[in-house]
Amino acid sequence: MDAAIEYFEQYAGGPVQLIGQGMEGVVYDLGGGEVGKVWFGRQPEDVRPLQAFLAELSEQDLPFRTPDIVRVDLVDGRAVSIETKLLGTPLSESLATGAVTRQQGLDLFADLVEALGRTTAGQASKALPLIGESTASWRGTWGETLAGVVDRRAAASRHYLQKDINGFDELLESVQAKLKAIEPDDLQILHGDICPPNLLIDGDGRIALLDWGFLTTAGDNTFDASTAAGFFDMYGPDARLIDDLLLDRFEAAGHSRERMYLYRAAYAITTATIYSPDASDGHYLWCVNNLNRADLRDAV
8 A cells, every 4th residue: 555655645745644444445535635545355457447437427418517537557566546526414414413304305306317317328337347257247238237246146145035025036027027128219328326325515616426336337218216215214214204204205206106116126136245245234124125025015
């Protein structure tokens, strides 16, 4: 890490400050409105597809700010990047303090999904690997691509899901068949993880949407509608109420309820053990609860 810090200090022309560490890497404040990131286990060729995608994203007419990777290099065997710094307070924190009301937050989520529904996905969107896969995940149509990801990820969770989901094998088969039949006329840019911690609100009320890449691809905007509804409040006492409120809102905006349930099932199967390989965390339980929902099972 010392070599990376030296690289950042040389780029910044002075000392840099550690500001955070996540699943993907360590982030330093470089000053001048930029941050530096040391990526865990990634080479520059792994990061450049995301750089190209963010450049493609910046060409869309979006009402919110998005990240930008200015530079990618190799330092001490690991990828490092220089990125624009997006300022603001996470929506999750603003909701907790009351600075943003729940209704305002719900409106923000609906606006984000609607804005992404007006995008046009290009080749850079299709070139991104999904869920940590090592190569581009896009294979065939959008529906076939998602079905393939579900199939590959289900192998990691099948042992647990078969015990906790009644008729899991039949459910998986139905989900894959329905996904493969989906061929949208147009493809939009999907974020794939619209949740309160990934939204920043600055002092002027401007919004930024962070953390592109986990499930970002070209696809059907209804996927973002489905997952965003479930992510606004995943674990609180009103989680199901808020989920249903957003699903109702997105359905009224033209998103198919049945397809939203299908995408929710696909997401739950795909990510069930993504954070805890032994299925021991709250996210796994959230996925199981979704897959056991009577309304979802009736639709899927």
